[in-house]
Amino acid sequence: MxxxxxxxxxxxxxxxPMPESATARCVRCGALLLQSKADSINRTIAWTISGLILYAVAITFPFLAIKSGSIVQQTGLLSGIQQLFSQDIIPLAVLILLTxxxxxxxxxxxxxxxxxxxxxxIxxxxxxxxxxxxxxVKPWSMMEIYMLGILIAMAKLGKMATIVPGLAVIAFGLLIFVLNFAITAVDSHMVWERLEGEP
Ligand SMILES: [Zn+2]
Structure with missing residues (x-):
């Protein structure tokens, strides 16, 4: 209860305890109190595993390749953060590392x-x-903002050099959606009930 x-x-x-896909409304004003989600456990696990695969791709593959003349420079998510650290842009590096x-x-x-x-x-x-x-930590994930920053940087750098988006950019973009799907599949009422209801 x-x-x-x-x-x-x-x-x-x-x-x-509520059955799946049920809604609970206020008896006085009719406002929506709770909505239990169908198949929450399976959907959350499936989206999260997909997210981990995309995450692995986003971390390991190059994010961007910058071509200027015969010079090609590849940047990854982690090496980009490392560059920020080495250029003493520490608050931004820490922020990106965290979020x-x-x-x-x-x-x-x-x-x-x-x-x-x-x-x-179990x-x-x-x-x-x-x-x-x-x-x-839910509100602290700001990958969308980072993605937007990358898109702006790509558009600006595009005038000076050729920017080739890497596989990691696509994986990272998809990860934003997949992680959101995983989070929205979570039925927190059901989780609290199961966790607290156990002996
Ligand atoms: Zn009410």
Whole structure:
């Protein structure tokens, strides 16, 4: 049993375990309280594994190749961050490292750590803490902004040199969507119920 306050009229409701694809509405004002998601566990795991594959591609393959005359310079996500560090642009390097490299990876491992045991009906330590952390870092993933920055840089550099987008750019762009799908597939009410309901 969970207690939830209506976000429209603040009436407190006690919500029993909900079947899949069910909605709970406020008894006083009819506002939507909760919507349980169909097949949340399988969909979250599937999107997260796809995300990890894309992530591996985005990290290992070249992001951009810059051709100027006979000189070709390839940059990857990690080597780009390394260059920022070596040029003493440390706040930006740290920001990109956190938001584009570490947080997405933490999110994906966190989701698997919580959802795979739920799928297998086994209990793991710290699942509640991991899920709580996942919900806290959610707004801090800013890969979209980084992607936008790359597109702007490509457009600007394009006047001076030939820019060839690498495989990693495509993987990174897809990863933004896939990670979003994974996060939206998460039915947090169901997860809390399962995690807290276990003995
Ligand atoms: Zn209400």
């Amino acid at each position: 969970h207690q939830i306050a209506c976000h429209e009229c603040d009436l407190i409701h006690t919500i029993p 584009c490299v570490l947080i997405p990876l933490m999110q994906m491992f966190g989701l698997l750590y919580v959802f795979v045991p739920l799928k297998l009906n 209990r793991v330590k710290f699942a509640i803490n991991v899920f709580r952390l996942f919900q806290h």
